Amino acid sequence: MIQQSELVKKAIFLLKNLIETPSFSSEEDNTATLIENWFKDFSIPYTRTINNVWAVNKHFSENKPTLLLNTHHDTVKPNSAYTKDPFKAIEEDGKLYGLGSNDAGGCLVSLLATFIHFYDKENLNYNLVIVVSAEEESSGPNGLNSMLKIIPKIDVAIVGEPTLMQLAIAEKGLVVCDAKVKGSPSHAAHPNTDNAIYNTIEVLQWFQNYQFEKKSAVVGDVKMTVTQINAGKQHNAVPAEVELVIDVRVNDKYSNAEIVEILKKEAPCSSIEPRSLRLNSSSIPISHPLVEAGIALGRKTYGSPTLSDQTCLSCPSLKLGPGDSTRSHTADEFIYLAEIEEGIAIYIQLLEKTL
Structure with missing residues (x-):
């Protein structure tokens, strides 16, 4: 040996x-x-x-x-x-x-x-x-x-x-989601009470403040972070939607599928879709x-x-x-x-x- x-x-x-x-x-x-x-x-x-x-x-x-x-x-x-x-x-x-x-x-x-x-x-x-x-x-x-x-x-x-x-x-696992916040497109010179960019303010605050219920004594809470934002192509046009990317670090109390189900139900977005569910x-x-x-x-x-x-x-x-x-x-x-x-x-x- x-x-x-x-x-x-x-x-x-x-x-x-x-x-x-x-x-x-x-x-x-x-x-x-x-x-x-x-x-x-x-x-x-x-x-x-x-x-x-x-x-x-x-x-x-x-x-x-x-x-x-x-x-x-x-x-x-x-x-x-x-x-x-x-x-x-x-x-x-x-x-x-x-x-x-x-x-x-x-x-x-x-x-x-x-x-x-x-x-x-x-x-x-x-x-x-x-x-x-x-x-x-x-x-x-x-x-x-x-x-x-x-x-x-x-x-x-x-x-x-x-x-x-x-x-x-x-x-911790990882699930990355692509979300959209919609509004009404318009010329920047005209009144618009449904500006998608302004609508995003409330959505960002929701992601910042939301807490998942199940906590882990080992790895802590689920951590959710908006990491990318994209909207608009020219200075004088209000866009129809804002695109967000959300990085979610998932503790051992949830599967990625469960996290996405909660976000689809509760997140105040027009849509939210995961890129993958496999990194549990x-x-x-x-x-x-x-x-x-x-x-x-x-x-x-x-x-x-x-x-x-x-x-x-x-x-x-x-x-x-x-x-x-x-x-x-x-x-x-x-x-x-x-x-x-x-x-x-x-x-x-x-x-x-x-x-």
Whole structure:
């Protein structure tokens, strides 16, 4: 059996290669090949489906529940504020710099190392499936969502995102709505008591002040924000309608469909329509063995405000990983090398208590 210290070295080596291999969403071909090579190096059978790479443990049994280990290997594009080369793995003062190092490269290599640790163990309580998925950053059609009909049925999941190895037991969902406020078009020089722009004032106040009834002790209230407004094409014409975009961050007490039903019934708009209902909130009971095992290891629970591939899953899921979410998508992104070592150790300890 490979030693944990050796797994850490191999994981960091892989992460450096991943950093130096561009992998924007839907352009992850080359990093998918690196992940394939990881499985080949350990002589583990795997499958590549487009740019998703996945495998199951050696003693997989149809009679056992299945635990998914998931994270992603795509990245956003680097922003203009970088002072270091985003595609060069740079070690400085215990940090590893590079695009995707924190989000979610550290989680990726830590979960791969954890899977290797448990791959050939017998008599586990759960099967293990690992999916290193594509298109997470863009919520694309060929990511984890496309894999759920291909991989074995999942009963519970650990989704690797940077949480400082604390237990994110709930995650807010997202539904974006397009709304319209109508009025009577007219020449600006003539009286008009049904000006669509003026009518929007009351509507904006409604969105600003409305509170959804169900509150979550973990992720807080549903947060609704008007983020875009558009109307009119010329200075001397009152438009017939105003278009609004509303960003709704949904807590774990509602489905996106329920949120839209409430808005259609109560929002004082001429119309309101969701762009998508699929980015639902997610959670795992605090009494679940995975969470209890994490708490026993001294980990704290919290609710996450950020989206991940948990939105694809209908089963209980726990967000957990090395790195810090506040570093994600920032200039000169980095992860501490010690965080990767800790991440692998805690993942293994957590699963030893569960599997």
